[in-house]
Amino acid sequence: MHIASAQGLAPRGLPSDNIWPVILDAIADGSSLKSALRLLNPVPSYSWAKKQLRNDPELKAAYRQAQQDRADRLAEQLIELADTPMPEGLDGPSKSTWVQKLRVQIDMRKWSAAKLHPRIYGERIDVSVTETQISITTALAEAEQRVITGKLLDMGEQVGSLPMSELKLQLNQ
16 A cells, blocks of 8 residues: 555654554544544645545555454444433433434444445345346246146156147147
């Protein structure tokens, strides 16, 4: 992974060899890219980080992995938030406000996790068709053979592996 590009785009004052591990660790722990950048001094610009990600395939792959780890962290936070006990001493409107705030936090984490790692946390059901070669003629012939075989069996005939033409003859007799 190229921590800083050959074009020297690392912000002034930051050692280029340890910028991205800090950023990626923060993202994996649940921070957004912008929040992770704020951990550095001086703070690199968001556009600088996005350019780095666009121009370096290895860095982009590491960033995607950090985003998936972030989705896992957000899913863990859902459990933590759901298990949070209500503070004591709240009156009716304050309880309602607290519950609503908690609901928004949970919904936001669910949505973020689904967007960051849709294969694991997404709600989309995959209904794509993988087998595209379907022969209607073959399907109809097989269905017809099942019907004729069923009728012959009902009549007490032995079917075995007779060809379709002989099955039809026996059925018509």
